[in-house]
Amino acid sequence: MAAAADDRTSSMSALSRALRSIAAGSAAAATATIFSNPVDVIKTRMQLQGELGHSTGAREYTSAISGMRRIFAEEGIRGIQAGLAPAMAFQLALNGVRLGSFPYLNSAFHQLYGVQHTVADSENGRSAGSHSAAVAARLSAGLTSGIMGGAIGHPLFLVKNRLQSISKAKDGFVAVHKYDYKGPVDGLRRIYLNEGGVRALFRGVDAAVMRVGAGSAAQLASYETFKELFAGFGASGIALHTLASAGASVVITAIMTPFDVVSTRYIQSQKGSGHYSSPLDCFVKTARVEGVRNLWRGAGALYLRLAPHTVLTFSFLEQFRMLLGVA
Template sequence: MAQDKAEKVIPIPNGYKFLFGGTAGMMATCFVQPLDLLKNRMQMSGAGGKAKEYNSSVQALISIIQKEGVFTLYNGLSAGLLRQATYTTTRLGIYTWLFDLFTFDGKPPNFAIKASIGMIAGVCGAFVGTPAEVALIRMTSDGRLPPDKRRNYKSVIDALLRIWKEEGITTWWKGAVPTMGRALVVNAAQLATYSQTKQWLIGTGHFQEGIICHFFASMIAGLITTAASLPVDIIKTRIQNAKAAAGQKQPALFDVLTVIIKDEGILALWKGFMPYYFRLGPHTVLTFIFLEQFNSAYRRLHRHDNN
């Protein structure tokens, strides 16, 4: 009890909050990267009116391991880590700044304001993280291309430099609008459903505030968030994976949407549902676990320093 009290009175500076948040997101990515690759491959299956490569996520997983090896599941990890370093850190920084801005006399903002600043922070973070997102999409999708058409990026730095040289620096922000749109939907859905789900679980009397409750609340909220955001995500993936020839106009959001529905059917907008869902929930839970460990370690260290 005394220990908890001591930990509560030790504030964590904003700079450390950003560092811990970004690092926690990067660590969680190391666990869920194979699901990101699987999700992107499923979303690219059947693109351009071609025959579907995979009928299910399980078939895709087995096929990728058999044809490309198990380590292929971690292709694009450097891009995934950079995405977390840019997106998560920016989102957390802006959210914390706005949260403090709307806190008056020690009273935190209400739920509507929290949701609003969460969405604003998510959109800003998505814009900053789009270059890493473009590299991630391409690196995870490369193995499905014929050998002579693969980009063979060596790392996220190599990917970004080659994209700049071969396609122009504006390509770094290809698909930025749907990327920001997805962040808007994800943050809105997560904030609303996670809070309400956690409250409902605790209200049943079978759960108490803690990691088990957070896990189940995250997975239930993730189901709703996945259904809401996946159509925007698949459009983003298709746009960012396309390589435009010199002078060729980038495909527009609604053009891609129309082509997908026309060639593949409306249900194609939810391709890769399972890997996307199983990535979203665990990534949130793992990020939370790592973040709490960093916060606790900081408080323990500074409590000893103060003593």
């Protein structure tokens, strides 16, 4: 009886620690979004401007930095932080699911690929080594957990994207597909009522999960590599995270931007507009009408968001882990 009670206590303690760890990671990513959201706003608008050759306003954004300055000057803090609430909520949902499922998926994929690795190993950050099967298992787990989190949080990502496209400035940015939502709740309500119920809330989820999946796989494949590289030169702590994030973000941006452009445009488009019949159609039309180069539109802004966001997430993660007693 005593042994059974001890086992239950141990299991509850492990569960509590896992939940606190997930909460710390989700809160860290959501907090980092406060600082990275302005770059996300300009990235979204740069990806939407000139869509399929259409003019999207009297003046086009020419760079991320000048674009953010212009938005702040014309629209103030509310403009540069457009979509902040659903962006933070999306990070909570995405990372809650991703962090919560990753240890179990990681263990399952290790076993599938014939490598011994337990859930406890994943939760405690223990690696099964650099064996190719172990690397494949981590990539598979990261890809799957990212897709799951992205799918569940998609309605928040959808309304975030559309809110970021709304300019309150006179003669300001005007997207091809325009919306006038008063806020995230109004946006979600109107999407549900006017565009087809629950299915409308998940419009473009296939494009969005490809974006998240590609980003997650690229991040896992590159971040640890750069971390090992810079650690070999003596970097540690925040300097190591900063250098590894900067290097990994180059790889992530190169791989992720076409998926990001397609996702941004497809979920912005209105059903029945005739613009795109599917994410693949969006990809093909963008490349054909605007040129393949434009699939990397807003890549600079995406990089400026990814690198600082990753560093800030790690910094806040340390604080939240200490606060919740899982440091």
